[in-house]
Amino acid sequence: MTEAEIIRQIKTKGFKITSQRRAIIEALLVPDRPPTAQDVLEIVRDKYPYVSLDTVYRNINLLAEIGCVIKINLKNNEKSRFEILKHHHHHHLICLGCGEAVCLEKCLLDKHMDVLKDQGYKIVGHAFEIYGYCPSCCDTAE
Ligand SMILES: [Zn+2]
Ligand SMILES: [Zn+2]
Ligand SMILES: [Zn+2]
Structure with a gap:
């Protein structure tokens, strides 16, 4: 935006x-x-x-x-x-080494959301992060 x-x-x-x-x-x-x-x-x-x-x-x-x-x-x-x-709603991989936040292509949770909605739940939002190490930090992450 x-x-x-x-x-x-x-x-x-x-x-x-x-x-x-x-x-x-x-x-x-x-x-x-x-x-x-x-x-x-x-x-x-x-x-x-x-x-x-x-x-x-x-x-x-x-x-x-x-x-x-x-x-x-x-x-x-x-x-x-x-x-x-x-562009659109998405999630991140956070590198625990350097703190870089890599944008992930798209949200994979839509399916779960639809299931919950069908079950009568009202969803107001969600948060989802993947933690790991980026390629250049992998060496130092033992
Ligand atoms: Zn890193
Ligand atoms: Zn992003
Ligand atoms: Zn999402």
């Missing part, structure tokens, strides 16, 4: 565009790999020195709720990373 598409989505869902919110969206689009909330905060603070981590979290969570951002749950105590949704 581009910044303009995200802003359109926010408006469609009935939320306001503030300059701070816009700065947070821009910050999410800057790094090469999905940033943590802390990364976003540091970028936003260049322009808005008084923004709090709490504000960043609230805005990112809102973006996740309306489907503009994917939350990548990392193992260990590492902070979650957030990725602007580029």
Whole structure:
């Protein structure tokens, strides 16, 4: 999604565009790999020195709720990373060595979701991550 598409989505869902919110969206689009909330905060603070981590979290969570951002749950105590949704809903392989998040082609859970829906469950979302080591980290992972 581009910044303009995200802003359109926010408006469609009935939320306001503030300059701070816009700065947070821009910050999410800057790094090469999905940033943590802390990364976003540091970028936003260049322009808005008084923004709090709490504000960043609230805005990112809102973006996740309306489907503009994917939350990548990392193992260990590492902070979650957030990725602007580029094409479609998908999941990640997280490298435990370097922290790289590799985007997987497509979601394989649709089938399970259909089964659950048929059984009368209302599904509101799901999270799914694969943990491992990327090829270049494999050597060091014993
Ligand atoms: Zn790696
Ligand atoms: Zn991805
Ligand atoms: Zn999925």
